[in-house]
Amino acid sequence: MFDIHCHICYGCDDGADSLDTAVKMAELALEKGTKAIAATPHCNIPGSFANFWSEDFETKLDLLRAALAERGTEIEIYPGQEIFCTSRTPQLLESGELITLNNSRYPLVEFDFYEFSDSVYDKLRSLVSHGYVPVVAHPERYAFVSEESGAASAMKSIGCLLQINKGSLDGRFGMQAYIAASEMLGGRLADVIASDAHSPYMRTPDMSHIHEKICEEYSYEYADLLFSGNPERILENRETLAF
Numbered sequence: 001m002f003d004i005h006c007h008i009c010y011g012c013d014d015g016a017d018s019l020d021t022a023v024k025m026a027e028l029a030l031e032k033g034t035k036a037i038a039a040t041p042h043c044n045i046p047g048s049f050a051n052f053w054s055e056d057f058e059t060k061l062d063l064l065r066a067a068l069a070e071r072g073t074e075i076e077i078y079p080g081q082e083i084f085c086t087s088r089t090p091q092l093l094e095s096g097e098l099i100t101l102n103n104s105r106y107p108l109v110e111f112d113f114y115e116f117s118d119s120v121y122d123k124l125r126s127l128v129s130h131g132y133v134p135v136v137a138h139p140e141r142y143a144f145v146s147e148e149s150g151a152a153s154a155m156k157s158i159g160c161l162l163q164i165n166k167g168s169l170d171g172r173f174g175m176q177a178y179i180a181a182s183e184m185l186g187g188r189l190a191d192v193i194a195s196d197a198h199s200p201y202m203r204t205p206d207m208s209h210i211h212e213k214i215c216e217e218y219s220y221e222y223a224d225l226l227f228s229g230n231p232e233r234i235l236e237n238r239e240t241l242a243f
């Protein structure tokens with residue numbers, strides 16, 4: 001599996017609080033079948049985590065890779081960000097203050113949970129018009145997606161990909177998110193499932209049980225696309241596939 005949404009970049013947001021914690025997260029991910037992780041710290045959140053891209057982040061990821069190599073933990077760590085999407089996001093990507101997933105055409109973007117759909121669509125259209133393919137983080141957690149039928153399809157029509165959180169499928173984020181995630185999977189609108197892990201203990205990078213659930217409830221082929229095929233393509237800047 002390939003995990004394109006994980007707060008493993010330590011000491012910069014509400015995810016891993018230290019290098020040691022980040023190592024524990026990577027070791028758990030590998031043990032549970034994940035062979036590559038994109039480190040996606042929160043960034044560009046007004047009044048909260050700014051986390052504009054800098055050498056500090058590269059240094060942290062290098063130290064994490066070195067610590068993992070020293071322990072013989074063979075897992076790839078790629079750069080990325082979970083970008084709080086604003087109208088300035090395209091410019092900030094072009095200036096290098098924000099980055100996409102492994103410097104691909106795919107930025108991972110999040111929104112306020114109660115943002116209006118029209119505002120979300122405008123920002124996504126702007127990113128697409130600048131040549132990006134936005135990966136919408138946890139669409140099932142946004143109020144408008146549950147309240148407005150056709151919202152998920154609308155984002156796909158704009159040219160986005162939809163990334164479901166594994167936690168939404170085990171009930172962590174409530175019934176609304178579970179139902180919205182299940183509807184996107186049932187309609188084959190979901191493109192990727194990722195951990196959105198924050199710790200080795202709660203909201204972990206272990207995706208194995210949800211992989212099994214998707215195999216049982218849908219098919220092995222769909223699970224393979226959601227957990228491996230598409231996220232690997234994203235990290236390699238290749239076209240993703242629909243199921």
Ligand SMILES: [Fe+2]
Nearest residue numbers: 005007082196
């Ligand atoms: Fe996240």
